[in-house]
Amino acid sequence: MKTLTSHKQVIWFDDALISESLAEQAFDPDFWHKHNKVLGSAQGRGTTWFVQTEQLPAALRHYRRGGLFGKIVKDHYWFTQWHNTRSCEEFQLLQHLVKAGVNVPKPIAARAVKRTVCYQADILTQKIEGAEDLVGILQSRSLPHDIYQRIGQQIRKLHQANVNHTDLNIHNILLDNDNKVWIIDFDKCHIEPDLGETNFSVWQKSNLDRLLRSFQKELGKRHINWVQSTDWVALETGYHQ
Structure with missing residues (x-):
């Protein structure tokens, strides 16, 4: 796992699956649209975008809250440490499961962006073809x-x-x-x-x-x-x- 760090943002990525330059732009849906790399989308709590990366098709998901509280605070989470953000935790958990031989999507990249005392998060994972x-x-x-x-x-x-x-x-x-x-x-x-x-x-x-x-x-x-x-x-x- 490689890490890109700035003042208010951290990106974690697998450099065997995505380049550093692409990882820096991978969480902006407009980037994928601009380069005609959008394969489709799905609706859940928000829109999951299916995109074509350098290595494999992927799913881009922005973290959103569910339930009643999610109607008030849609996509902000209390910040404590970077490694405790939901995106980092899911990225590392998927890496653990891939190594254990469990059939899960490969984690490609994840991001957390600090917003004062809160943060927002995104994750890019392998899209399972034909599933x-x-x-x-x-x-x-x-x-x-x-x-x-x-x-x-x-x-x-x-x-x-x-x-x-x-x-x-x-x-x-x-x-x-x-x-x-x-x-x-x-x-x-x-x-x-x-x-x-x-x-x-x-x-x-x-x-x-x-x-x-x-x-x-x-x-x-x-x-x-x-x-x-x-x-x-x-x-x-x-x-x-």
């Missing part, structure tokens, strides 16, 4: 049990890397064209203390419980093609293998 989240997939078709087992195995690898995904839901699990399982959206997630080989931990169970509730919610809301008595059991089987 769709489980919600979209299950609205149109069911999945075989071996796919659910692969999902369980990938979550287990995540947990073996001691990463607590505090918002694990079926919007954050993707399948690409080869049915490879990817896990995304690690904002506010963190590494738990390494306690060695222990029994099933409270935080691990909490992640799986949250994922189960997500399946149940979308079953009622969008009538996804999912059967708890068989599909969830297959996922748990993959997790515990």
Whole structure:
């Protein structure tokens, strides 16, 4: 990880994936539009821009708050230290997971900009080509049990890397064209203390419980093609293998 520092801004980047000169401009959507490098966009709390970098397609996301507080303070966060900013933490967490062999987007660059006592943040990560989240997939078709087992195995690898995904839901699990399982959206997630080989931990169970509730919610809301008595059991089987 390389670092570019100025008086009120820090950029962290992987120089194997992006040049220093591009990293300095990478967080301005107008730059990508000007150079005809915008591949598309998606709407969530804000706009995620899909852009073509020097090495690979990428997703550019500006950090925005959710919930009621987010209606008042949209994108400012209390500043303590640069390494405690959400962008830096997510960048380093993704690096940790890539090294651990978990299927997550590669972190390309991240930025934090200090605004008096607060900061704003952005992150640029790999765009997973041809991928769709489980919600979209299950609205149109069911999945075989071996796919659910692969999902369980990938979550287990995540947990073996001691990463607590505090918002694990079926919007954050993707399948690409080869049915490879990817896990995304690690904002506010963190590494738990390494306690060695222990029994099933409270935080691990909490992640799986949250994922189960997500399946149940979308079953009622969008009538996804999912059967708890068989599909969830297959996922748990993959997790515990």
